[in-house]
Amino acid sequence: MFNLSKKTVLGLFTAGLLGATVLTSTLITVPTQSVQAAQIANLNPSQSLAPLVEKVMPSVVSVEVKFSNAAAVADGEEADPDQIPPQLKDFFDQFPQFKNRAPQAPHGGGVALGSGFVLTSDGYVVTNNHVVQDATEVSVTFQDGDKFDATVIGTDPKTDLALLKIKSDKTFPHVDFAKTEAKVGDWVMAVGNPFGLGGTVTSGIISARGRDIGSGPYDDFLQIDASINKGNSGGPTFNLEGDVIGINTAIYSPSGGSVGIGFAIPASTATNVIESLKVNHKVTRGWLGVQIQPVTADIAESMGLEKAKGALISDLTAGSPALKAGLKSGDTILKVEGNEISDARDLAKVIAQIAPGKKIELAIIRDGKPQTISVTLDAMPTDPKMASAKAADPEKSGLTDYGIEVAPADDGAGVKVTKVDPNSSAAEKGVKEGDVILEVAGTEVNDTAGVASALKGATGKKVLMLVRSADGQHFVALPHAKS
DSSP: OOOOOTTOOSOEEESOOOOTTSOOOOOOOOOOSOOBOOOOTTOOTTSOOHHHHHHHGGGEEEEEEEOSSOOOOOTTSOOOTTTSOHHHHHHHHHOGGGGGGOOOOOOTTOEEEEEEEEOSTTOEEEEOHHHHTTOSEEEEEOTTSOEEEEEEEEEETTTTEEEEEESOOSOOOBOOBOSSOOOTTOEEEEEEOGGGOOSEEEEEEEEEEEEOOSSOTTOOEEEEOSOOOTTOTTOEEEOTTSOEEEEEEEEEOSSSSOSSOEEEEEHHHHHHHHHHHHHHSSOOOEEOOEEEEEOOHHHHHHHTOSSSOSEEEEEEBTTOHHHHHTOOTTOEEEEETTEEOOSHHHHHHHHHTSOTTOEEEEEEEETTEEEEEEEEOEEOOSSOOBOOOOOOOOOOOEEGGGTEEEEEOTTSSSEEEEEEOTTSHHHHTTOOTTOEEEEETTEEOOSHHHHHHHHHHOOSSEEEEEEEETTEEEEEEEEOTTO
């Protein structure tokens, strides 16, 4: 399931799992022969969607998952905090009124229900990772009642996608991913297995694109207003041509039910992930090895950039491709292979989609000047370690003109913030006691003389400082004390 951030307000629930007490699937009789979703010319959404339903419904399945070791609570009982999925604990600590509505995993021998769709005639099925995660048995049921056992081929928690293979030599009806990007305002139709009721069709439009709901590093969700409820997870959202434009994954709701705000993984994201799972049983992503942050208007001004765009490198990983290629903290990546990078999240997605081992060109800004750096990407490691800062001689220092008091850093690298004036711009920008200032105006600082020299050489209305906090490293742009 998702890692839900505290910024999520009211309720953001995965739309996927239903406990063993839900209704069994109500099945709809449809043809069993192989049917490829075909073009539906001039379909008017104000008229019947029946032709579209007839084309795609045979390819949509209910996904039943059995667990051997999980826990649940009966309806009306207070949820045991030890049994709430870890990624939801922060949310329910913040909003205890929704605690009894937490989606619970079923107890030993329990069954959960989700949705999926057949992508190939030989029986590969796409669903969500959180639907089949930790499953001991998986089966799929078609709309005509045919039921088959399935094997989990591979999962990708970072995008919440999973690929199954039906254990059968039969030929199955299937659909394709859309080749064109969905647009805001496009009509869509969602199909799935809400509340275990069986094949259910809802319609609506794409309300927004590029939504970041705090579920993972590659969030790029489509927001749709077609009703999505618990049990819809893994089900497809179709365009009017009968192609899959998204995989239903989560809902935003104060009650756990649909309020018209649902989220689907775009086909453009799913295509590469599913192909990698099919071939390699896992997803291998390109890795640059940098910690990045957005370029704010203040930071752009302090660096002499015309616009607040690109991804600012705040730290590099030891032994990473970025470090080997000569990238540095303070570099701003503007383009990858000639394609503009809008922000830090955009860079993470672009790099992840490039195959490890490929040599790429990065267009950067360093010290106000454009440069091109060639980097050969590695495969993303499971637990990268951040590069160590350089050692320095400790010496007391002060930045009182900026509302900051500092002392030698514990490891001799940078200067440690010991006090922040709550009315200062530093406090407003999030600088806190215990943070360590590593750079001032692009210069590493380790003592009083270094800070004074860096501040003396700083130009412009903003001074850029590299700050290390408990959450990692980031740049802060403070108004120059001289201005």
